[in-house]
Amino acid sequence: MPSTRTGPAPAAMAERAAHRDPNVLRWLGAYASSAIGDNVYYLALSWTAVQAGTPAQAGLVTALSAVPRAVLMLGGGVIADRFGPRRVLISSDAVRCAAVLAVAGLLLVGRPGLWPLAALALVFGAVDALMMPALGALPTRITGRGQLARVHGMRGLVIRLASVVGAPLGGLGVALGGTAAAFGLAGLLFAASLPLLVAVRVGKHPADDTRARGGAWSDLTGGLRYIRGHRVLRPLIVVIALSDLGFVGPLNVGLTLLADERGWGAGGIGWVLAGFGTGAGAASLLLTARGRVPRAGLVLSLSGVVSAVAIAALAQVPQVGAAVAVALSIGLVSGLNGVLCGALLQAESDPAYVGRVTSVSNFFSLGVAPLTFPLTGAAIGLWGTGPVFVAGAVVCGLAGAVGLCARDLRRAELPR
Numbered sequence: 001m002p003s004t005r006t007g008p009a010p011a012a013m014a015e016r017a018a019h020r021d022p023n024v025l026r027w028l029g030a031y032a033s034s035a036i037g038d039n040v041y042y043l044a045l046s047w048t049a050v051q052a053g054t055p056a057q058a059g060l061v062t063a064l065s066a067v068p069r070a071v072l073m074l075g076g077g078v079i080a081d082r083f084g085p086r087r088v089l090i091s092s093d094a095v096r097c098a099a100v101l102a103v104a105g106l107l108l109v110g111r112p113g114l115w116p117l118a119a120l121a122l123v124f125g126a127v128d129a130l131m132m133p134a135l136g137a138l139p140t141r142i143t144g145r146g147q148l149a150r151v152h153g154m155r156g157l158v159i160r161l162a163s164v165v166g167a168p169l170g171g172l173g174v175a176l177g178g179t180a181a182a183f184g185l186a187g188l189l190f191a192a193s194l195p196l197l198v199a200v201r202v203g204k205h206p207a208d209d210t211r212a213r214g215g216a217w218s219d220l221t222g223g224l225r226y227i228r229g230h231r232v233l234r235p236l237i238v239v240i241a242l243s244d245l246g247f248v249g250p251l252n253v254g255l256t257l258l259a260d261e262r263g264w265g266a267g268g269i270g271w272v273l274a275g276f277g278t279g280a281g282a283a284s285l286l287l288t289a290r291g292r293v294p295r296a297g298l299v300l301s302l303s304g305v306v307s308a309v310a311i312a313a314l315a316q317v318p319q320v321g322a323a324v325a326v327a328l329s330i331g332l333v334s335g336l337n338g339v340l341c342g343a344l345l346q347a348e349s350d351p352a353y354v355g356r357v358t359s360v361s362n363f364f365s366l367g368v369a370p371l372t373f374p375l376t377g378a379a380i381g382l383w384g385t386g387p388v389f390v391a392g393a394v395v396c397g398l399a400g401a402v403g404l405c406a407r408d409l410r411r412a413e414l415p416r
Contacts, residue, residue, distance in 0.1 A: 039166020077359025246395025279331025301403025
């Protein structure tokens with residue numbers, strides 16, 4: 001793996017605001033390039049799969065990534081803590097770049113069918129399991145702890161930018177040069193992130209001198225014990241898990257079925273999603289500008305309760321204009337909640353455990369929560385959108401209640 005470039009420890013960089021720190025901006029540029037590449041890749045994969053097989057086969061190919069991602073996610077946290085998040089990110093983007101360019105080459109010379117697409121989806125799922133904990137662990141190595149909320153706000157802005165830019169860029173690639181060109185474009189975007197990541201300086205990590213002492217299984221169980229014994233992280237993980245379980249199904253599968261039931265059409269779905277994205281982007285921008293939220297644990301918990309009310313209300317509004325307004329409020333509150341969850345997760349974690357803590361959070365958010373998609377669809381088929389949205393809201397409300405009842409989480413503050 002690439003050697004680790006070390007620099008000033010995060011504490012030494014704490015006086016510089018993250019949005020003015022060249023080191024953080026290099027990381028942000030690398031993340032933006034990789035995230036846009038993700039969106040281009042997913043569009044290219046789904047379009048190519050539809051062209052090469054039946055709709056059922058295409059759906060299977062696009063869903064394959066979820067399996068290795070869920071199975072390997074906890075191990076990804078161990079690897080991030082053992083080898084350092086920067087090394088993991090460099091290696092992961094290099095693998096992704098090589099994999100998509102290989103598929104682009106196959107598509108240039110012939111029609112290979114679905115098997116290379118399935119293999120690519122599996123590779124991406126496995127690499128995602130390594131990348132995502134590393135993404136969560138890196139901010140504590142490149143900036144001061146007092147800048148974590150601002151960094152997460154900046155990351156949220158990049159996520160919104162990538163979703164707006166990436167899919168149209170992928171569509172343009174398909175239109176101009178076919179699916180091979182779209183995969184090639186994704187590979188170039190992954191490649192563009194590599195020199196920026198290489199240039200990022202990371203502070204010394206406590207685990208750098210101790211990572212070889214135990215085995216991987218010992219590291220994994222040690223991380224789980226650490227979370228279980230931590231007075232803030234234990235309830236925070238529960239809050240994150242409940243929030244995602246209640247939120248993901250209704251706001252993905254449920255929203256499409258709700259729009260169909262209300263007669264809003266595809267345009268209506270687009271407007272509602274735009275409202276949600278605008279609210280989430282506004283929350284990210286606010287936290288990027290402010291850099292810190294006083295009484296973060298209390299705000300996080302209350303935002304869970306407010307988002308629960310808004311999710312329940314979304315299924316009751318008949319007009320698309322009102323739904324857009326509700327979606328805007330959901331995006332604003334959930335965006336604030338997500339940034340605070342991520343910042344508190346890293347701020348409260350011992351630096352030697354932050355990769356494993358992040359992997360447990362991601363396991364619920366990206367591994368377990370998507371499993372609610374078919375359940376949400378089946379439940380709406382049986383009982384309708386209203387009761388299912390209310391059930392999701394109740395689960396989100398439970399997340400807020402857990403936060404309010406857990407004294408140490410409720411009183412948690414972000415570092416200054």
